[in-house]
Amino acid sequence: MSDELLNLRKNIDRLDEEILVRLAERARNAQRVGEIKQGNVYRPEREAQVLRRLGAANPGPLPDLAVQRIFREIMSACLALERPLRVAYLGPAGTFSESASRKHFGSAPNFVPTSTIDEVFRAVEAGNVDYGVVPVENSTEGVVGGTLDLLLENPLQICGEVKLRIHQHLLSKAAGIGAAKRLYSHAQSLAQCHEWLNRNLPSLSRVPVASNAEAARLASEDAESCAIAGEAAAELYGLDVLAANIEDDPNNTTCFLVIAHHDADRSGQDKTSLVCSAPNRPGAMHALLEPLAKHGVSMSKLQSRPARGGLWEYVFYMDIEGHREDPEVAAALKELNERAGFVKVLGSYPVAVI
Numbered sequence: 001m002s003d004e005l006l007n008l009r010k011n012i013d014r015l016d017e018e019i020l021v022r023l024a025e026r027a028r029n030a031q032r033v034g035e036i037k038q039g040n041v042y043r044p045e046r047e048a049q050v051l052r053r054l055g056a057a058n059p060g061p062l063p064d065l066a067v068q069r070i071f072r073e074i075m076s077a078c079l080a081l082e083r084p085l086r087v088a089y090l091g092p093a094g095t096f097s098e099s100a101s102r103k104h105f106g107s108a109p110n111f112v113p114t115s116t117i118d119e120v121f122r123a124v125e126a127g128n129v130d131y132g133v134v135p136v137e138n139s140t141e142g143v144v145g146g147t148l149d150l151l152l153e154n155p156l157q158i159c160g161e162v163k164l165r166i167h168q169h170l171l172s173k174a175a176g177i178g179a180a181k182r183l184y185s186h187a188q189s190l191a192q193c194h195e196w197l198n199r200n201l202p203s204l205s206r207v208p209v210a211s212n213a214e215a216a217r218l219a220s221e222d223a224e225s226c227a228i229a230g231e232a233a234a235e236l237y238g239l240d241v242l243a244a245n246i247e248d249d250p251n252n253t254t255c256f257l258v259i260a261h262h263d264a265d266r267s268g269q270d271k272t273s274l275v276c277s278a279p280n281r282p283g284a285m286h287a288l289l290e291p292l293a294k295h296g297v298s299m300s301k302l303q304s305r306p307a308r309g310g311l312w313e314y315v316f317y318m319d320i321e322g323h324r325e326d327p328e329v330a331a332a333l334k335e336l337n338e339r340a341g342f343v344k345v346l347g348s349y350p351v352a353v354i
């Protein structure tokens, strides 16, 4: 081995030891913060601030995202010294909801898969878990109506968002794609890949199943079949990737929400989700939007959904920029309350960092 290589390795060993000592010191500080806080140990706004600050201070050559992922894990491990968080997600294991949960909370929590979105809400409400992660919108397929309905009915709040790039892979234990007779996947994933499938595998029969992970499990038990699912499911069920990234839209992204008994404090870069109703008369929608314009509050999303009660009555889901405690947002919300038939703030939370 060359002298230079030996020296570099010696340096790396020394640096690793320094990092380790510093990590232990950081963990002891975080532990002490936890003792002082008693109770609400997880602080989404503080974690977002830490990640943003380190991204901005990063001197390179590591990319910001790489640095932020490392610190995401460090915070996750520090927090778990108190007690690992319990996080429910739409299961089974290996779904994109699990990947989103890990992206947001790191790998230290105890993750609990549930069979429905409704069960995620109930687990959080009953206190069986601390947080829940539910899908709310896909860039190709649109909103997840069930999640929006549950947010309206339920007292829980949104305390975070997770944006996950969805990469779909063709997975199988079959030697090659020619050997496959059936293709399993969730209907959403089949839809997200249908142009690729029409071009490459037009005659393969497509079988919709309850989740991508279930598709991967079925394909792992039958070498004559294949599945479309993500990397997590491929690993979990030991499947080979026959074709990677087969989603029709290369920017295919799903947004998830983190739900809890509380929302988040101000982080400096926040958004607020709310749902409101407008009476069915001319100018009603304009009256809802006017307070936002007047106070200079930007709206990033507006989605209407049929109200459960009356035929052709609608409720409107909005995302606005800023925290409900920011003065201009607070002023706009106050006026909105006076004008709308009904307003419910679903929560203020940090804009996703990673």
Ligand SMILES: C=C(O[C@@H]1C=C(C(=O)O)C=C[C@H]1O)C(=O)O
Pocket: 029, 030, 031, 033, 034, 041, 042, 043, 044, 046, 047, 050, 074, 075, 076, 078, 079
């Ligand atoms: C240490 C704290 O508690 C938790 C751990 C954090 C960390 O390790 O940096 C950050 C926020 C909290 O989720 C804190 O609030 O500062």
